Amino acid sequence: MNAQGFEGERLALGFAHLMEELWAADSEQSTLLSVVKAAAASVPGAVAAGVSMRRARGRIDTAAATARFVTEVDKAQYELREGPCVASVDDSLVNLANDLANDPHWPRFGPAAVSLGVAAMLSFRLSARSEVIGSLNLYANRPFAFTGQSRAVGGIFAAHASVAIAAARRAETLTEALKTRTEISEAVGIVMERHHLTSQEAFEVLRRISQHRNVKLREVAHRIIYTGEVPRERD
Template identity: 45%
Template sequence: MSDVRPEELTKVFAEVARGLIAHEALPNVLDAIVRLAVETVDGCEEAGVLVLDRRRDFETPSASGDLVRESDRAQFECDEGPCLDAARNESSFLVPDMAAETRWPRYRPRAVALGVASMMGFELFAHDGVFGALDLYSREPRAFDERAREIGWVFASHASVAIAAAQRAETLRAGYATRQEIGAAVGILMERYRITGEQAFEVLKRASMESNVKLREVARRLTETGEVPTGR
């Protein structure tokens, strides 16, 4: 995209934004981000999303190929690397030539062995102890120039908005499903014991506390098996 004029680039990113938002489910959004990153950012041959949680567990929920997954695994095993830095420190990075890199001395030789020549990445999100980064790879050194970095920044901003929208949608869907399951369980108890809705809900709450099982799970078990979990 190095020869694209600014006004054309604006149109491209408008289309990218619409394309990302169109994928409602979070896994689909992440897959679209990876695919569009390779198509949009000059020099990018492979791309992936790295997720790191508060327990220091890592995941690569979307990647364009094995090179990305192996690179993420190497960084986690070495406990260092540009993608981990981007996620942990909420920052961006640019590695012009991995073979000449002096940072990450444990990770660098493994990256070179994998065929990684240059990299670029951006922090995507950080909330509730979960950190994420969008990482771009090339098998050629100095594949990413300043223009590619600027385009990457804009793309990552659109990607972050799309991820946030997908996460909100998932939260809403989960809340709706919970209300539906609890409502169905309340109805079963009302019919079975000829009690009010408030009384039926109290039965579910008491069963949840006594069995140390979440209310939604208590409701789900009741609707599936007809039984209410107890603490005994």
């Protein structure tokens, strides 16, 4: 087998292993950690990887990273609002900065990154349907470390990551909704037994407590379950 064939086989095995880990992940955070670990090990030229997440009101933060310096480099980008990961989240799908010391696109971030030991970066937007999730970022400690192959392999990782993060978020939302429904049902049962009410009447009691006290229905149910006390509708 020639070198190119061996590299192709190695990447195929790497992607297969990544998919196994993503299927086994039980949360968004474990999904992110699997992605950055695999990306740092597989993308040619990369010595570290991280994921920047887009939050409310345009805020961006680092949700997962394979090295401590990644957080510091990302922090400089967020504060300056300049750099490959910020550009991938805000403007374009892929951003390559192969020589940060001399890149005119990042006049403030470039020197800051170099001072932290990062000479090149490659960032990919993460998105699901029309929603921008964040970016997958790769870091190198030497200029021109990233090649066309780096871009191709990184793009595949970004596509996998986008789908996996969206799936993890949906699963967590469904799990949270099921937990809420279960707690409310349990609290309704307690109120029914305590006050000899029907299920509809007991649910109305919970709803009125929630409205009058300006507390979420789930919080009312949680209090009833774990204290055994049914709050008054009004103080």
